[in-house]
Amino acid sequence: MFTMRFLLPSILLFCAAVPSSAQTTVLTHVTLIDGSGRAPVSNATIVIEGGTIRDAGSASRVKTPEGATVVDLSGKTVIPGIINLHGHVGMVKGLVQDAKNYTRENVEANLHTYATYGVTTTTSMGTDLDLILEVRDEQRRGILNGARVYTALQGFTTVGGYPTQAPGVKGVAQEVATPAQARAWVNRLADKGADFIKMWVDDHHDKMEKLTSPVYRAIIDQAHKRKLKAFAHLYELADAKSLVDAGLDVMAHSIRDHEVDADIISKLKKHNTTAVATLSRELSTFAYADPPAWLDDPFFTRSVDKTVIAAVKTQMRDTERKDPELEINKEGFEIAKRNLKKLSDAGVRIGFGTDTGPPGRFAGYFEHMEMELMVESGLTPMQVIQSFSKNSAEALGIADKFGTLTKGHAADLVVLDKNPLEDIRNTRNIHAVYLGGKKFQ
Secondary structure (H helix, E strand, O other): OOOOOOOOHHHHHOOOOOOOOOOEEEEEEEEEOOOOOOOOEEEEEEEEEOOEEEEEEEOOOOOOOOOOEEEEOOOOEEEEOEEEOOEOOOOEEOOEEOHHHOOHHHHHHHHHHHHHOOEEEEEEOOEOOOOHHHHHHHHOOOOOOOOEEEEOOEOEEOOOOOOOOOOOOOOOOEEOOOHHHHHHHHHHHHHHOOOEEEEEEOOOOOOOOOOOHHHHHHHHHHHHHOOOEEEEEEOOHHHHHHHHHOOOOEEOOOOOOOOOOHHHHHHHHHHOOEEOOOHHHHHHOOHHHOOOHHHHOHHHHOOOOHHHHHHHHHHHHHHHHHOOOHHHHHHHHHHHHHHHHHHHHOOOOEOOOOOEOOOOOOOOHHHHHHHHHHHHOOOOHHHHHHHHHHHHHHHHOOOOOOOOOOOOOEOOEEEEOOOOOOOHHHHHOEEEEEEOOEEOO
């Protein structure tokens, strides 16, 4: 298993060097849930300076610096910003997925939407054009107009494999046939500046060819040689076992064909592989057949155009009702929920991801839906919070600067009107979002 630190030097530039005169903001009288899994701290103080947390903890210990701007947040709860380990940006407008939509304006709009929902960091998993690098690099120079983004650039599949049949993906996903070709493409992505490597290992219910073991083993090995982590879209238990044996760092979806067994649990723990469930993604494959009530939820409608909602209630409804795999999708969702609980109980690191971005998977809202589904699966609210903070930062290799609200870390945080430990749906009661120490909304 590849264990070296994966941070690129540019990641360290998430904020500029802070002069001694930098603005200091102090958040007082909050309940602090720092993301580490530790018990919350009541009547806490958080000192923010130059985009980073100078100190955080009990008010009896953390003092307010002279001249600081003090924000009294009595009755509020502060949690880390949400880190989404599985997202896509730029390719979709409304319900239309097309590479023509991949513009700087659309990428930035997607990242802005994420941030308004408290998602302060997202990945973009294998369907990017190279302009994403411009946005990302500007962020790392301190220009934050939306969620921070980490990109795989273009993901890997086999020739004609899933998801090249999806609109906009053909010609973006890299179709590789041999280990040598795969290694060459990994090198090209690394040279461009990809943050990690993404692959699809899925025959879509025996309908397509999928990456073979020699090819994906070469991808993982070369990624590690280039100090990049390897993420995989997968579906089957057998593929998961083989991928983890090869050194896979992150399972970007749940296993959905069988319930997990002791063997895969042992492999995941041995290799310190992170498991991501993407339950909201699975739900979206059948939920619209009987349009759900949340399509009229103000927390949803505030970021989705009325015409898009109408199309979901009609076009997507009709498409899902006719889907021959509708019952398979429902079963896969239930298996994924049971597997999440089993893996968590067994001590496997649980990351947080949604696969938001494609049509019908709505950025921002689905992250909060994911939390609710994780609790329905048997995880505690504290475990869910840890999954989208500490665990996801560790999975990305950025835990020395992100993920937990502790001294020296980025001041990416969400202020809530209600405590999510009492009800995970309280994450929807957003009072403010801070990104890089500045109030985003």
